[in-house]
Amino acid sequence: MQYDSTLPGHVRRMSARTAVLAATVALAAGTLVALAPTAAHAAAGATLPFTSVEAESATTDGTRIGPDYTQGTLASEASGRQAVRLEAGRRVEFTAPRTANALNVAYSVPDGRSGTLNVYVNGQKLARTIAVTSKYSYVDTGWIAGSRTHHFYDNARLLLGRTVRAGDKVALEAADVQVTVDVADFEQAPDAAQQPAGSVSVTAKGADPAGQRDSTQAFRDAIAAAQGGVVWIPPGDYRLTSSLSGVQNVTLQGAGHWHSVVHTSRFIDQPSSSGGVHIKDFAVLGEVTERVDSNPDNFVNGSLGPGSSVSGMWLQHLKVGLWLTGNNDNLVVEDNRILDTTADGLNLNGTARGVRVRNNFLRNQGDDSLAMWSLYAPDTDSSFENNTVSQPNLANGIAIYGGTDITVRGNLVSDTNALGSGIAISNQKFLDPFHPLAGTITVDGNTLVRTGAMNPNWNHPMGALRVDSYDSAIDATVRITDNTITDSPYSAFEFVSGGGRGHPVRNVTVDGATVRNTGTVVVQAEAQGAAVFRDVTASGVGAAGVYNCPYPANSGTFTLTDGGGNSGWSSTWPDCSTWPQPGQGTPDPDPNRNLAKGRPATATGSQDVYTPGKAVDGDADSYWESANNAFPQSWTVDLGSVQAVRRLVLKLPPSSAWGARTQTIAVLGSTDGSTYRTVLGARDYRFDPATGNTATVALPDGTGLRHLRLTVSANTGWPAGQFGEVEAYLTP
Structure with a gap:
């Protein structure tokens, strides 16, 4: 979902200024980021088959860039807000954190350029190289005011053809073009799976595993022949030139996403299905290079029907991974990787009940990574659980726009940029008929790292976890429990009526939160309403504990009730005419002070x-x-x-x-x-x-x-x- 760019400017007009954060916000990049649950992010995020290492923590003769939080820079869109720039001939050398035979690299090259990364293992140059290109990057969403060009990074993967052990040295060298390397994922890819007994192979129906001929009709014929059974996609590269429809009561299964690859920008496009569709264990690689919202350039566009599942997939270079409308009751989406989409990773677009989206990895989305949008009918009793979300470069990590009895639990979200929070609980409707938040909304056990951003449309910051009565009052019961918020560039919790109409935010409880190194305040209250805080501890607060200045002015007050056990954020920002800047502390009363220091x-x-x-x-x-x-x-x-x-x-x-x-x-x-x-x-x-x-x-x-x-x-x-x-x- 795109964040509304038609807002009037906030009364306190702020502009993006974030370079000062390098000195005032402690960053949590670390030397090694294992994206499976760790002690630092206990029980949060997906359990993943790979380990990620940040380039800035590796050895290099290149140039480290960042940290930076200013929209429109390479560093601000990078994991950890830092990366390594390599001129041709320069290298970054990683220490392998685990046994691996496969590598995925998040990188950026200058607009209009392509080239190669050479790969070395313990000093020995491999015959295999990694192709890098700007083809899928530099997305311009000019209709979203303030967004400018973004989506600078891309991902490229390689089977090494050999096994590296923990402690081995793996170097990437820019061969013929400047390459900015962000992060490397080390993985032990399994061997290709064998064909299930009784399944219908697409090659038996004429599909070309070399990718030279169009295999669309072969896939359609295999699906028709395998009703109630399995369509088998053997190892190979298959090219589809149009989407599949009428898919129901069938399993589509590959030999593993490192081995079975389908090249298409539109895999399934159907408004309805009787259900029982199970898609698993192959890759779908698209050719989407820009965002056109009217185009169904998605892995799934529409409905898989009740009782369906999507698992073990690698989805890349699409507009949206899964844009789900119609009846998708009891759908399970798990153990997938969704990379480099120009818009959302997954959007549950109304009417579905009992949907479980869990244990997925999403990186570099051009809008919300995971979203529920209750258009036409409410999404009900559905959840996002134990997902890892990294670097959505235009909107939120996880966004809930309306719905009834929704759960967001155990997710790890990092490095949001431009128009988004780590988690947004919102009544922004975008279109009608919209169904606002109702019942109980549970936000539990999530970890948010470097989330929240300076919104260039508002010229105003957004908190790591935002509750937003954008188009209507929030009357649902919102329970925010046991979340950890680390290194937010601005606030930890924000309560706002983003449409500027002053709708209240009510019935909110915040229990058991840990806040570390928030750039400005712990609570950013800008709407009328109330919340109870219990057992919320904070350390390293940049300016003050609370900013309580409802917008519009005189629209009502926000009441913060101390439920006990709170510590480290008792102070209140005293001046509603100015917005606190990261690390600023309380305003300096000295009339001889430098008025520009720390200002946006x-x-x-x-x-x-x-x-x-x-x-x-x-x-x-x-x-x-x-x-x-x-x-x-x-x-x-x-x-x-x-x-x-x-x-x-x-x-x-x-x-x-x-x-x-x-x-x-x-x-x-x-x-x-x-x-x-x-x-x-x-x-x-x-x-x-x-x-x-x-x-x-x-x-x-x-x-x-x-x-x-x-x-x-x-x-x-x-x-x-x-x-x-x-x-x-x-x-x-």
């Missing part, structure tokens, strides 16, 4: 990791750099309220390595973030390391502005605008 910053462009927030992070050695060779470029900071700014101090990194330069800069100001006036016309400012690489700008008396914009039209030292720090003061 944006720019017309930025170069790589040199993002706008670097110019307000209090460190002149880090810097913003605009897009190169594209003057003029503008950098803007939101001071939070209208201020009579009298003096600016502009800094570049003080190192003599920078060299002296002159930048031509104009100063503009705005009180509303929309209409800007010129405060000072374009002038030359000299930056010289011999005098601290600093320029001071005196502004006219009475300059009242909230949004400060610096427009750079020339730079004698580099073909881009550059600021190491921008400071704004009330004193002349």
Whole structure:
């Protein structure tokens, strides 16, 4: 589901600025991420047959990038918000964490490029290589305001042809193109399974396992012949040119997803089925390179019917893995991998009852990874349990839009980006007829890591776990129990009426939560309503325990009831006119303070990791750099309220390595973030390391502005605008 981009701006207009998080939010990347349940994520997430290792924890002669939380950067979409950039000839070397004969690599290459990763085991170059391409990346959803181009990463897998042992060295080398390596999955792939007795093989019906001929009719004929039995898909690569329909009362089974591969962007497309469909143990690889919502470019589009199942599948390069409408009662979706979809991973799109989605792995979705949307009729008594979700790059990890008696339990969600939370419990309807949340909504035992984001449409942050009365009041019983929230860049729990109409959020209890290193606050309350908190412990809180400022203003209050056992988050943010920034602490009353420090910053462009927030992070050695060779470029900071700014101090990194330069800069100001006036016309400012690489700008008396914009039209030292720090003061 896409998050509504038609919202009016929030009264506290915030812009994405997240580079400061590198210094203020403790990251949980670690040296080894085993995505099966571990002590760090007890009982949360799927039990997986592979172990993932982050590239930034490996040995490399490349360049580590990140951490960064700014939408539109390679680091912000990476697992752990960090990755390794390899120029041609550079390597990243992993220590194998387990016995493995197969490797999957999450990577990115520049737009429009393709190439190869060479693979080395203990220094020996393998004959097999990994093809890398930008073909399935750089998705532009221009109709979603603020989203920009995203979906930078892709996954590529390889059977190594040999077995590596734990402790062996496995190196990836960029052969002929720049490659950013994010994470490597090490797996012991099983041998191909044997054909079940009595099954109907697609090859017996004329399917081509070499993938040269169209096998669509052979699959249809095998399905017709195997009613009540099994269609067998032997090892091979099969090409389908159109979708299957009328699939019911049959099992489609492959020899394992490493061996049986079907190439199609539309596998099953049918509005209804009598059910009894079981799909398992093969891969479906699509050719979807953009998101077109009207196209059924999905593995399953529509219904499998009651009592069906999907298991052991590898689904990749589709728009949606499973877009489920109609009768899918008692469907089980388990033990699958869903990668690199341009929209949702799975969306249970109304009417289904008793659906269980469990023990799946999802990475790099272009919208919600897992969603239930109660359109036409409520999803009822259904659950998302023990799934692992990584890097949804546009929306939520898990989203529940309406429904009755829904459970979200034991999931591990990490690294949401742009428009989403780790888990969203919402009455956002998108379309009618919609069925709001009802009965009991259970959110239990989940672990959320680096989730929540700065919403570029709201210009406002979203919490790791959001309860949202978007289009109507939340009157269901919402029980949030025993969840762990780690390294949220902003808040841990958010209660909001995202549509701006002030609907209440009621009947919420939060019990037994653990919050570590939240960037701003533990509770972000922006709606009228009430919640009870019990046994919620927090440590490493960035700004304050509670931000309680309902939106719209005067729409009603949110009551937080202390049910006992809470600790580490007793303070309240005192000023509803400003939003706390990560690690900011309570507002500084000093009238001589730097008004720009820690405030949200944006720019017309930025170069790589040199993002706008670097110019307000209090460190002149880090810097913003605009897009190169594209003057003029503008950098803007939101001071939070209208201020009579009298003096600016502009800094570049003080190192003599920078060299002296002159930048031509104009100063503009705005009180509303929309209409800007010129405060000072374009002038030359000299930056010289011999005098601290600093320029001071005196502004006219009475300059009242909230949004400060610096427009750079020339730079004698580099073909881009550059600021190491921008400071704004009330004193002349």
